[in-house]
Amino acid sequence: MAELEQLLELLRTNADALNTLTLSNLFCFVSYASCLKDDILLPQPSPVSPSTAPDLLPASIQKFLASACGFSEATTERCWSILKDTIWNSADFAPEACIQYQLFTVPRSIYPLQHHCINPNCQRTQKGLALKKAEQRQAVLYMLDSGPIPVWSVHLYCEKCKVNYHSNFHVHQGKRVYYGGIPDVIQVGEHQFVEHKVVELWVTLMVVSWTSATNCTRFYNTALSCNQQPPPGWQFGFTLDLDHVWNGFAILCLLEDLSPQNETLSVPHTGLDQDRYKTAMQS
Numbered sequence: 001m002a003e004l005e006q007l008l009e010l011l012r013t014n015a016d017a018l019n020t021l022t023l024s025n026l027f028c029f030v031s032y033a034s035c036l037k038d039d040i041l042l043p044q045p046s047p048v049s050p051s052t053a054p055d056l057l058p059a060s061i062q063k064f065l066a067s068a069c070g071f072s073e074a075t076t077e078r079c080w081s082i083l084k085d086t087i088w089n090s091a092d093f094a095p096e097a098c099i100q101y102q103l104f105t106v107p108r109s110i111y112p113l114q115h116h117c118i119n120p121n122c123q124r125t126q127k128g129l130a131l132k133k134a135e136q137r138q139a140v141l142y143m144l145d146s147g148p149i150p151v152w153s154v155h156l157y158c159e160k161c162k163v164n165y166h167s168n169f170h171v172h173q174g175k176r177v178y179y180g181g182i183p184d185v186i187q188v189g190e191h192q193f194v195e196h197k198v199v200e201l202w203v204t205l206m207v208v209s210w211t212s213a214t215n216c217t218r219f220y221n222t223a224l225s226c227n228q229q230p231p232p233g234w235q236f237g238f239t240l241d242l243d244h245v246w247n248g249f250a251i252l253c254l255l256e257d258l259s260p261q262n263e264t265l266s267v268p269h270t271g272l273d274q275d276r277y278k279t280a281m282q283s
């Protein structure tokens with residue numbers, strides 16, 4: 001109720017808001033801002049807790065939201081101050097539920113699960129400082145509904161204990177240690193990610209109808225790729241490889257096997273994909 005009152009106050013006092021603050025634009029604002037939480041968080045100072053909505057939006061995000069939602073920057077700023085806690089704390093505005101990514105003029109980013117170092121012996125962890133050293137790389141996400149889309153894969157690095165956090169695992173001393181549970185997006189190549197439900201589909205095709213990995217690859221490239229093409233200059237093509245299917249199969253099966261036992265998957269970070277999961281599969 002407090003939020004509605006504040007929005008009404010905004011409508012009463014701001015001529016620009018009166019013209020642009022429609023239900024549809026507000027829905028856009030909440031959905032887009034919800035998708036951009038990681039990008040909003042990264043430029044904040046280290047002591048800002050990732051669990052609390054920052055008071056100020058980064059300038060680039062504010063400009064993007066204003067342009068995407070048809071607001072002035074002043075209205076965007078005011079909407080953020082009114083709705084930030086709802087956007088931050090609610091899972092209802094999950095990107096997959098609210099957004100067609102094609103509406104974005106820039107590729108979405110895939111971040112690690114957390115913005116903090118999780119090494120209990122790390123000084124940074126003990127001080128509660130968020131990770132701010134980020135590296136982003138071009139990548140491709142293979143989706144079930146929309147085919148392949150370009151994405152930025154963001155790694156966060158802890159300078160104190162030298163752990164590099166990726167979206168599915170952290171890397172330390174040559175080992176990839178996966179986070180617990182089954183991620184929504186599974187990394188199947190150096191620059192390739194697949195939605196969990198697509199990998200689940202491949203596993204079902206292989207187990208139920210004895211479909212070969214080669215034919216799972218063909219199936220995706222023919223039936224699910226939606227004829228999407230990479231944007232000009234994107235480093236990676238959109239054609240799925242056989243290795244990506246095999247890696248997805250191995251990773252999902254290993255995670256599903258270990259997860260109920262509360263065990264984590266640990267594999268070598270270096271070497272060839274075809275050797276990476278062998279020891280884990282043998283054990």
Ligand SMILES: [Zn+2]
Pocket residue numbers: 117118119122123124125158159160161162163
């Ligand atoms: Zn650390």
